[in-house]
Amino acid sequence: MGRALAPLPVNPTFLSLFLLLLHLISPFQPVEALGFQFSTFDPSADYGALEVKSPALIYNDALQLTPDSSSGTVDFMNKSGRILYKQGFKLWDGPPEAPTKIASFNASFVINIFRINNGTPGEGLAFIVAPDLNLPAGSFGGYLGLTNATTDGQTSNHLLAVEFDTFKQDYDPDANHIGLDINSVESNQTVPLADHGFDLAPNHTVFFHVWIEYDGGQELLEVYMIDEDESTPTKPKPASPIMTASLDMSKVVNQNSYFGFAASTGDNVELNCVLGWNMTVEELPKGTPAGLVIGLAVGISAAALAVAGVAALGVWAWRRRAAARDPNIVGTLKSLPGMPREFKFKDLKMATGNFDEGNKLGQGGFGVVYKGVLAAENRQVAVKKFSRDELKSKDDFLAELTIINRLRHRHLVPLLGWCHQTGMLLLVYDYMPNGSLDGHIFCGPERQTLEWSHRYKIVAGVGCALHYLHEEFDQIVLHRDLKASNIMLDSNFNARLGDFGLARAIDDEKNSYAELEGVPGTIGYIAPECLHTGKATRESDIFGFGAVILEVVCGKHPWRRAGFDGFQFLADWVWSLHRDGRILEAVDGRLGGDYAVEEARRLLLLGLACSHPIAAERPKMPAIVQIRSGSMEVPRVPPFKPAFVWPSAGLLSEDGDTTDVTPMTSSSRFGSGWRSRDVSKESDAGYNDSSPV
Structure with a gap:
């Protein structure tokens, strides 16, 4: 047995500060995130990432969870389908009886439920967290592709779902509600949607944008929802959730689970479509969390505490910086062919005078562009800082960068590089001294x-x-x-x-x-x-x-x-x-x-x-x-402006290239609607926006 040492005096003030520091950093893990983004769905590429359980399919740029009328299938009744992301996610950490950490996640998606021939809709679709990639047999009708008559209600299902129900069963409040389902289609909590002015399956085309957010620390699930029809512009996420539920996810789902969607039809049918899907899941450590454990045992000196305190402060600062740098985005960027250089944030901050208003060149819906001077290179640059909400900014940033990073032409604004640090998303362009046209x-x-x-x-x-x-x-x-x-x-x-x-x-x-x-x-x-x-x-x-x-x-x-x-x-x-x-x-x-x-x-x-x-x-x-x-004459321009013609099929030009002007019908993924979005104020890489609109 080791010999106990006499305790040495410790400054109480230092000890208090140090214990406060330990309180801040000991439970701290960098909030690393995993996830994926589908702004639309492509069957040529996305079957590799998604598990599609027939009769579900990827068609018409959407996930068709039950048969789609435009895909050539005519048998709609009594069907169920699932589409899940093939990669599983670790959703809680520690022993099953006492988990030490539950992962948070955010899901954002757009759905369209369409009545066929304006008939009675049925049955509904659901966002699910499932233990595997399987589709239960006999899960049509009221089982929504979730369970069946044998398995419904069993805790071994390890299933969590948020349902969007369009048909009233005996256990449902009505035929138009959302519900929280735990191992059963009999919801633990429901919210009738008529009270909020929502109709999941109206007689016209409506898109519903849904956000499902789960806070693992607070064990709180929130569902936000808006409706967007062809007459309304894109709306932001609402300030208040439509449903809130206390939920210890570790008591429901498997430690490693899968995210996706399920849907069904019964004697009444509908089209169940998902038109876009973004997912972010907090990444839990694969091994034992690397925390700092210090026992204030007998014999630890004040000097040792000081050394430990400095080391702890360094670890905390390093982790905070790492948490602000999304590894998924950085990894994506570095894997892109021909990717330009990565700038350091401190250099861009200095170049733009800490993004001073006096250096602003233009501002739009996507972000703000600043003039900067890279002192080390004596070079003028234009720095575009994306400023929409976090999810949209990542979409905007990656969409622009993945397009322009490979483009090389003397009449394009040259992209010099990018930066993603301290939570900011920045693109660096060559500065154009004469501004915009x-x-x-x-x-x-x-x-x-x-x-x-x-x-x-x-x-x-x-x-x-x-x-x-x-x-x-x-x-x-x-x-x-x-x-x-x-x-x-x-x-x-x-x-x-x-x-x-x-x-x-x-x-x-x-x-x-x-x-x-x-x-x-x-x-x-x-x-x-x-x-x-x-x-x-x-x-x-x-x-x-x-x-x-x-x-x-x-x-x-x-x-x-x-x-x-x-x-x-x-x-x-x-x-x-x-x-x-x-x-x-x-x-x-x-x-x-x-x-x-x-x-x-x-x-x-x-x-x-x-x-x-x-x-x-x-x-x-x-x-x-x-x-x-001047080597070719201008084509003849008629003296009177021709009328616009909306053809019933795509017009073919001389080289056979269609103009793709086929009108959408109720059998398409959008039903019969279209929407126009004016983004005259979303133009910012052009430095300024003087649109009259």
Whole structure:
């Protein structure tokens, strides 16, 4: 037995401070997060990540949990299905009888429950935490794909679910409620939705955005919910939950469990669709938590306590920094091909004067852009700081970075690097000394108007950039937000296309991209077919390019509430002048006649050709490049603006490329609805946003 040492005196104040420090750091574990994001679903890629239990399938950019009417299946009745993420998650730590830690998680998803032929809906769908990837046999009807007549209510199910029920069973309060299900479809807690103005399965298309948040420390589950139909814009997460429940998850689910969705039909049927899904789960330590355990035993000196205190403080500071750095995002970034350099936050903070307001170049819905100077390199940069809520900022950051990191063209704003530290998401671009194009076209008397040679060169540069995105890159890239405020000018007034926050790359075999939240863009730049299809195409980008051409030549916004001689849209006014043989009267009067007449005429006609209401009639980018250079004539522009035609099938251009303007029907994942989303205030990588909207 060891010899006990006499205790040495310890300063009471130091001991109190040290014990407080121990209290702060001993239970502390860095909040590392695991998770995944599906803004839409692609059967060619997502079957590898998702376990899809038939008759569920990935179809029409959505998870179809029960048979979908547009997939060719006609047998809807008495079906159940599940789709789960294949990777399991550790949800609690320690012995089963006394867990030491329960993981927190956040789920965000969008659902659409659609009545077939406006019939009685049934049965419902559920978000689930399951012990395995199986689908119970006989789980159709009221069992919602969760349990069956034999297993319902058994604690061995280890099943947790939040149900969205559309059919009243004997044990249900009504046919329109959410419920918390633990090992059984007889809910432990229900919330009738009529009291909140919600109808899960109305006679029209409604999307429900749902947030399910579980706090493992407080053992508290909260469900938030909003409805978004075709007439309402995207709404933020509500301030208050629609359901709150105390829940010790460790007493219900397996230590390693799976997240996903389940649904069923019975004698009454419905379409059960999930249109997007983001998931974040707190990562628990794989072994024994590395805590600092110090016994104030007899014989420990004050000096030893001091050394331990300094070491503990260092560990705490290191862990806090690590917690602010999302390992999933960092890992994703470093795995991207051609990824530019990673900047240190302290360098960007110093470069921008701690993101001083005086260095702000522009602000939009996605974030703020600041001017900075990297002292060590004596280089000016533009630093984009994403500022939406945490989940959306990560989406915005990764969406923009994964598009632009591989793009290399002399008419694109160069991306220099990125930074993700202290919880901030930053992109670093080359600084454009002449700012954005709109600042020169729509300028006041204090700034000299942009001369014609610069305007012509700018249109040519934007055309080259768009040709690269559409035709020369190894994927088709749709910019989706072409406008003057997103076109930057370098020191020689060369155009540099920027703001790829809305850009999306599509595979060669595809020709369109559909946005979950509706049609992004700005009034005057959005092609008319997009408002009906909800899809962006190369043709819709060309429509936006036509609007840019006209605003550059005319010096006017493409849309103005006050109008242009009775026309709210610039293209309509220019078309009326073309009809009357006076098209050159559209040229910016501030030029005072100092412009090349033939160049101006060609650009105005090209702008109208790109603004053609019928997508298939717009010129392609290879032709546009030749038209601008003078090697090809401008296509004939009719004297009267043609009417927009919404065809019943996609129009084919000469090379067989469809414009993808097929209208959506009730059999599609969106039902019969479409939504338009104006993001004129969400443009920020262009440094400033002077949209009239």
